[in-house]
Amino acid sequence: MIGGFPPPSGSKEERRLLKLFRSLTGEDRLTLLKFAEFLGDSQSSPEEKTASNTGSPEQTTPEVPDPLAIERPAKESVIKAIKRLNKTYFMLDTGLLLHKTSDLMTQHILKGRDAAAVIDDLELLFKAVYDDTVGKTK
Numbered sequence: 001m002i003g004g005f006p007p008p009s010g011s012k013e014e015r016r017l018l019k020l021f022r023s024l025t026g027e028d029r030l031t032l033l034k035f036a037e038f039l040g041d042s043q044s045s046p047e048e049k050t051a052s053n054t055g056s057p058e059q060t061t062p063e064v065p066d067p068l069a070i071e072r073p074a075k076e077s078v079i080k081a082i083k084r085l086n087k088t089y090f091m092l093d094t095g096l097l098l099h100k101t102s103d104l105m106t107q108h109i110l111k112g113r114d115a116a117a118v119i120d121d122l123e124l125l126f127k128a129v130y131d132d133t134v135g136k137t138k
Contacts (some may be wrong), residue, residue, distance in 0.1 A: 027068075033091055034065045042068055064134050065091050071117070078108050081119040085126045100125050 001029060010018070070088045072081070082101060086094065105120055112115040 010111065031068060031087065034090070064130075067091075067130060072123070076115075076119060078105055078115050078118050078122070081115075081122055085122055089126045089130050092126070092133060096129055 021032060024032060065087045070084050070089065072084070076084070082105070101122065104118050104125070108115055108118040
């Protein structure tokens with residue numbers, strides 16, 4: 001022990017993750033924890049899942065976490081809406097959303113479509129992808 005501090009424990013990645021975790025706000029910490037639990041569940045082998053469940057077949061697939069309740073501000077840009085929706089639906093694969101999200105952004109920037117209408121469509125898109133994801137896990 002040097003200077004009264006215990007030596008660092010864990011791998012380099014674990015120490016980095018802990019440092020990042022400590023730098024987050026309370027809400028962001030909760031999001032990270034939920035996401036880590038989601039990833040941990042999805043990485044379990046079928047044998048591990050079977051051993052840890054109560055025997056019902058519905059519990060053999062990972063449960064998709066609920067979206068976070070992040071309110072839509074009265075005035076919001078399309079970019080900020082996308083960031084908010086990515087936080088709200090943190091469990092979604094952004095690759096599934098990239099093409100349609102960029103199409104909607106293009107409609108706003110290049111074609112002058114109203115931001116509120118584009119944000120409405122973005123919210124519908126994210127919800128539809130989430131609903132589809134939840135449907136696939138049940």
